[in-house]
Amino acid sequence: MPAPPRRRVLVTGMGVESCAGGTPDELWDALAAGRPAVSALELDEPLPCRVGGVVRGFDPREHLPAAQVRRTSRFQQLLFAAAMKAREDARLRTAPGALYVGTGGGGLDETARLVTTLRESGWTRMNRLGLLRLLPDQAAGLVARELGITGPVQTLSTACASSTDAIGAGLRAVRDGTADIVLVGGVESWLDVPALASFCLLDVLSQRPAEEAASASRPFDRDRDGMVPAEGAAVLVLESERSALRRGATVYGEVLGAASGCDAHHPLAPRPDGAVAARTIGLALADARLEPAAVDLISAHGTATPLNDRAETAAIKRAFGAHARRLAVTAPKSVIGHACGACGVLESVGVLLALREKYVPPTANLHHPDPDCDLDCTPLVGRPAPVRVAVKQNFGFGGHNSAVVFGAA
Numbered sequence: 353m354p355a356p357p358r359r360r361v362l363v364t365g366m367g368v369e370s371c372a373g374g375t376p377d378e379l380w381d382a383l384a385a386g387r388p389a390v391s392a393l394e395l396d397e398p399l400p401c402r403v404g405g406v407v408r409g410f411d412p413r414e415h416l417p418a419a420q421v422r423r424t425s426r427f428q429q430l431l432f433a434a435a436m437k438a439r440e441d442a443r444l445r446t447a448p449g450a451l452y453v454g455t456g457g458g459g460l461d462e463t464a465r466l467v468t469t470l471r472e473s474g475w476t477r478m479n480r481l482g483l484l485r486l487l488p489d490q491a492a493g494l495v496a497r498e499l500g501i502t503g504p505v506q507t508l509s510t511a512c513a514s515s516t517d518a519i520g521a522g523l524r525a526v527r528d529g530t531a532d533i534v535l536v537g538g539v540e541s542w543l544d545v546p547a548l549a550s551f552c553l554l555d556v557l558s559q560r561p562a563e564e565a566a567s568a569s570r571p572f573d574r575d576r577d578g579m580v581p582a583e584g585a586a587v588l589v590l591e592s593e594r595s596a597l598r599r600g601a602t603v604y605g606e607v608l609g610a611a612s613g614c615d616a617h618h619p620l621a622p623r624p625d626g627a628v629a630a631r632t633i634g635l636a637l638a639d640a641r642l643e644p645a646a647v648d649l650i651s652a653h654g655t656a657t658p659l660n661d662r663a664e665t666a667a668i669k670r671a672f673g674a675h676a677r678r679l680a681v682t683a684p685k686s687v688i689g690h691a692c693g694a695c696g697v698l699e700s701v702g703v704l705l706a707l708r709e710k711y712v713p714p715t716a717n718l719h720h721p722d723p724d725c726d727l728d729c730t731p732l733v734g735r736p737a738p739v740r741v742a743v744k745q746n747f748g749f750g751g752h753n754s755a756v757v758f759g760a761a
Contacts, residue, residue: 400559425486512693611633626669677727710737714731741760
């Protein structure tokens with residue numbers, strides 16, 4: 353007996369909080385123009401990292417009651433705001449069936465505040481609910497309580513691949529019939545001094561001076577010197593085709609396939625040959641029931657670290673063979689920095705709008721392409737193109753590899 357046809361999974365809503373703006377269109381405008389949105393960081397310590405992607409002008413009181421603002425931390429507030437925007441954009445009137453959220457550090461910044469209070473005033477002076485401000489699952493819990501989500505509410509933490517994995521989890525839930533509508537999101541807020549200092553010690557952050565903020569993130573460029581940290585949140589509404597048609601929903605695109613893997617190689621560095629990342633891309637395409645030649649656009653992880661960009665280039669070549677030379681590649685972190693666990697969903701908003709607009713966004717600051725990164729990385733200037741299928745890939749510390757395949761609406 354032939355297998356029943358798979359349920360199609362559509363994207364019917366988007367919500368964003370980013371350094372480029374608080375709407376998908378503002379984010380797209382920056383990406384399409386190759387206009388970096390990172391800026392100088394205001395730090396009390398003389399760290400070598402002086403630039404980052406800050407969500408400026410964000411007021412949690414626009415989304416939460418004052419009492420809730422006092423009880424929650426920034427990463428929870430950012431995700432909550434993005435989720436409420438996605439619900440409104442999708443015109444949802446009932447509770448989604450599930451929620452999957454990716455984050456790398458959760459309330460990492462809150463840990464330092466609790467330790468400071470402990471040392472200065474003793475443990476009895478700490479906020480009684482302070483623990484809830486830092487636990488990674490609490491952002492998803494906050495959204496679930498507001499929307500009444502009683503199905504699976506899960507937080508995934510696979511470093512920079514976290515929210516890409518969340519999309520994969522949401523795809524499977526809708527496609528398999530677990531839920532008709534799910535939310536998938538990512539959030540990160542890690543621009544505090546202890547977190548930045550820790551990453552500085554790993555020698556992975558750009559050390560360009562504050563006055564060079566706009567040119568600091570340089571994926572695939574010969575002169576790149578590390579990633580530019582950023583905060584942010586984004587949420588997508590994934591919905592079965594039947595449900596979307598019944599509601600008359602706006603459709604931004606389709607999630608066609610997803611896959612994950614692990615280098616099993618090193619806690620920080622990717623496998624130089626890109627073999628496992630390439631296999632992950634291949635598995636995502638197989639899940640989408642597509643051949644490599646069907647792909648038009650790669651939204652690269654593109655951290656602007658020397659090792660990642662070379663390994664990612666190798667992975668693309670392995671996964672696509674001769675077709676790799678015909679692919680358009682774009683690196684959104686050149687514009688919005690590296691939002692760690694949030695980057696997968698945040699950058700997927702850009703992918704969906706690239707599919708809608710039939711336009712390949714440029715890689716900003718790519719003035720001197722690295723000879724070892726010799727694909728078409730769309731330097732400096734974007735271009736119209738018949739983009740129908742795109743791959744969003746993200747790789748994280750610990751060897752995590754994830755890829756999602758999107759199709760045009």
